[in-house]
Amino acid sequence: MVAIQLDRETTILIGQKTIVSGQSVESDITCVTHGHLDHWGGRKKPSIMTNETYNILRARKIGISNYLSAKHGETINPFGDIKITLMNSGHMLGSSLFKIETPELDVVYTGDLNTVETMLDRPAKVVNGEELIIEATYGAPLYKFGPRDNIYAQIVRWILKTIKEGFIPCFKVYSAGKAQEIIALVNRLLDIDVVVSQNVYRVSSVYKMTYPWMNFELIGSIESGEILRNGEFVYVSSSRSYVPTWKRTKWAVATGWALTSLFPEFDAAFPLSSHADFKGLLDYVEAVSPRKIFTLFGHSVTFAKFLRKLGYSAYALEEKPRVEI
Structure with missing residues (x-):
């Protein structure tokens, strides 16, 4: 079995079946989405991140001894037939979302996501996958930032x-x-x-x-x-x-x-945010059109409930589910 850590708390377990867990376990590799410290787990095993994220973490005095550098659009093969591709998440310089391709299915993990253009960053890349793990920091209907x-x-x-x-x-x-x-x-x-x-x-x-x-x-x-x-x-x-x-x-x-x-x-x-607002999150889900959705951070429970009302199979990782996908 291969365990892929997603930032700090979520794990994908890949074996005879693929499992998404809302809990952190000892992992074989970590996908680090960006340079904010609440997403850095300090793992001893290899971490995948962009060079920009690495440099930002180093500038913040984080010691990183074992990491794999990848550019947006680049695919690496850390374990046999498992592929990991990094794409822009729009959150900050070097921030990435990850597409993890296994023999059974594809999983997309957004990390922190921004779907609009900013003074410095392009909007998040839409990446299709059968399963979507998406942040929900502002995943409640009252969050509408405007232009x-x-x-x-x-x-x-x-x-x-x-x-x-x-x-x-x-x-x-x-x-x-x-x-x-x-x-x-x-x-x-x-x-x-x-x-x-x-x-x-x-x-x-x-x-x-x-x-x-x-x-x-x-x-x-x-x-x-x-x-x-x-x-x-x-x-x-x-x-x-x-x-x-x-x-x-x-x-x-x-x-x-x-x-x-x-x-x-x-x-x-x-109200200047580097995250997507409620509509931005919904638009991203609709663009990806996944089979299952896992929400995390912020209003994850509220967002998962709303998605279920729209007919999606959605789970809030805040509730620590362990779901076979």
Whole structure:
């Protein structure tokens, strides 16, 4: 029997029958979808990921001693007649969904999925498979983000208004993925300098290898010192920390949860997500048209119930099923 780990918690067991398990077991190989730490299991066995994901994890000080690098569209054969193909998942730089082909059937695992184009990423590739394991972070009907350009416009207006009022606009966002989208937004649409925290700088330096036009300075560097003295810039960090500037600051968050949650400790909150919303998830399921569906993360139970109402055979992996497929 071969055990293929999918990020941290889900396992495909391939033997005389193929089994999807909602539990982590000792695996022979791990498919790592992207560089967010909640998807890194720290496995000793080989891990498959893109070179970009590897570099992002290394920038985040994750030690990886045994990994197989593959590009999007590339197929590898780790075990005999089992094939694993990586495709773009649209979530962040280097993020992948995996198609696992066995002699019996094909399984598609999305990991974190984004189905719309962003400032830096193309939408997720639709990959057909008999079985689909799909994330459901925003898998409830109330999550509808609307056009991304509208959210970008809201952010730009807030930045300009904040600067006009004499404040420094600051963003508390994920150091990998969201931070770089904010940097790219400012670089492309505004003639304003960007200063970033240390952990954002490390990951952004990986992004700059793919997007050389990105422009940002590390806080505390000689270059950023002049920018801080001038007093007009955007600051991007993964934590709400002191900014050594003579001006006062205003802080914003950018997360899909801003659609339904209040952030009273912040001056602004924007529903900018690197995940698909409810409709995006439904559209992806319909495009793949799988025989069975397994949902995980976030609103996985709600999404599985909704899919069953549509006639799909759907299971929430949050409920720890062990299903023969």
